[in-house]
Amino acid sequence: MQVENTAAIVTGGASGLGAATAKALAEKGATVFAFDLAGSIEKAPEVAGVHYVAVDVTDAEQVREAVATAANAGVPLRTVVNCAGVGTAGRILNKDGSVGDLAKYAMVVNINLVGSYNVLALAAEAIAKTPELEHGARGIIINTASVAAFEGQVGQAAYSSSKGGVLGLMLPAARDLATYGIRVCTIAPGIVETPMLAGVTEEFQKSLAAGVPFPKRLGRPDEYAQLATFLVEHDYMNGEVVRMDGAIRLAPR
Numbered sequence: 001m002q003v004e005n006t007a008a009i010v011t012g013g014a015s016g017l018g019a020a021t022a023k024a025l026a027e028k029g030a031t032v033f034a035f036d037l038a039g040s041i042e043k044a045p046e047v048a049g050v051h052y053v054a055v056d057v058t059d060a061e062q063v064r065e066a067v068a069t070a071a072n073a074g075v076p077l078r079t080v081v082n083c084a085g086v087g088t089a090g091r092i093l094n095k096d097g098s099v100g101d102l103a104k105y106a107m108v109v110n111i112n113l114v115g116s117y118n119v120l121a122l123a124a125e126a127i128a129k130t131p132e133l134e135h136g137a138r139g140i141i142i143n144t145a146s147v148a149a150f151e152g153q154v155g156q157a158a159y160s161s162s163k164g165g166v167l168g169l170m171l172p173a174a175r176d177l178a179t180y181g182i183r184v185c186t187i188a189p190g191i192v193e194t195p196m197l198a199g200v201t202e203e204f205q206k207s208l209a210a211g212v213p214f215p216k217r218l219g220r221p222d223e224y225a226q227l228a229t230f231l232v233e234h235d236y237m238n239g240e241v242v243r244m245d246g247a248i249r250l251a252p253r
Helices: 016-027 038-042 060-071 102-127 155-178 202-210 221-233
Strands: 007-011 031-036 050-054 077-083 138-143 182-189 240-244
Touching: 007 016, 007 060, 016 031, 016 038, 016 077, 016 221, 031 038, 031 060, 031 240, 038 050, 038 060, 038 202, 050 060, 050 102, 060 077, 060 102, 077 102, 102 138, 102 182, 138 155, 138 221, 155 182
Parallel strands: 007 031, 007 077, 031 050, 077 138, 138 182, 182 240
Antiparallel strands: none
């Protein structure tokens, strides 16, 4: 599927993986709608072809309105990349033996999993109304999981649960939406240089990179964007998760 002269939605599009993906799709000729929180958009750089839309991905009405904006851009909406997410850590039992914060757990699952589903479902409704391409194709939705969906570490119960849910969503979504010519894929990044690592010291980042078999460095947002663009353009990629992790397998801690 070609990217040029189509519309695309990228959630979490003001920074990190989302910003890199929005830029990559715009450079290929897409009109990109970068969904993000208002506070994040205020800090985002201006990028040709990228239009920022203030959206909370967990709010169905906000997402519905934002999707309508993208669908009425004058070119067919064919691509959605869900990058919005949080990585809050917390143990099931704290060091004093008390139970961890249930509200924090629910918040992570709500943003990472329910938010992804909300955008997927409402965007699919819009994409299903676009003209068909060859073999009945209409578009693609790419969700973002994590290697933590496979090997969650200590303190990642909420994050791993949410990303495992994103992974589990993929195949039934691909099967549900096949009737409408909409593909669904998932990218599971390893340790990538994003704002989530902003508070980590350079020394600790080096230790993380040393744990990657090859190449021994952290991943880059532009590499995620390159992979996402490949999945958009490759019409036979459907119902598939791709790990982008340098062959890392996370240790317990």
